Amino acid sequence: MRLTILSVGRLKSGAERELFDEYVKRALPVARSLGFRGIEEIEVASGGGLDAEAERILAKIPAGANLMRLDEFGRNTPSADFARQLARLRDQGVPDLVFLIGGAEGYGESVRRAAPDTIAFGAQTWPHRLVRAMLAEQVYRAVSILAGMPYHKA
Numbered sequence: 692m693r694l695t696i697l698s699v700g701r702l703k704s705g706a707e708r709e710l711f712d713e714y715v716k717r718a719l720p721v722a723r724s725l726g727f728r729g730i731e732e733i734e735v736a737s738g739g740g741l742d743a744e745a746e747r748i749l750a751k752i753p754a755g756a757n758l759m760r761l762d763e764f765g766r767n768t769p770s771a772d773f774a775r776q777l778a779r780l781r782d783q784g785v786p787d788l789v790f791l792i793g794g795a796e797g798y799g800e801s802v803r804r805a806a807p808d809t810i811a812f813g814a815q816t817w818p819h820r821l822v823r824a825m826l827a828e829q830v831y832r833a834v835s836i837l838a839g840m841p842y843h844k845a
C-alpha cells in the first residue's frame with residue numbers, strides 16, 4: 692500500500708518542512724520493510740474558494756484509494772490504533788491510503804462526502820504546516836510500532 696499525504700498549500704522551506712522531511716526519511720525504509728510501497732507528498736494550490744480547492748484535491752486522488760481526512764472534528768485515535776489501522780488496510784490489499792489536509796478554510800462539501808473517515812490531533816486547531824509535520828511523525832511512529840522498534844514508548 693502506498694501512503695500519500697495530499698495537502699492544500701505549499702510547505703515552504705523552514706522548520707516545518709525540515710521536520711516533515713526528516714520523519715518521512717526515517718519512516719520510508721521501515722515502511723518498505725513492512726510492505727508499504729512508499730510515502731508520497733502531493734501539494735495542491737490553495738485559493739479560489741472551497742469548491743475550487745476541492746476540485747483540485749479530488750483530481751489528485753488515485754482510483755481505488757482509501758481516504759482519511761484530517762479534521763479538527765474528527766475522531767481522536769491513539770497511535771497504536773492508528774498503526775493497527777494502517778496494517779489492516781495494507782493486509783486487506785488497499786492499493787493507496789491518502790491522508791487529506793485541507794486549506795485554511797477547511798474542505799469543500801465534495802471532499803467531505805468523498806472522505807467521511809476523519810481523524811484529529813486533539814481538540815485544538817493546529818496550523819496546517821504543523822499538521823503536515825505531525826502527520827509525518829505519526830506515520831513514522833505507526834511503522835515503528837508495527838516493526839517492533841523502541842521509538843513508541845507508550
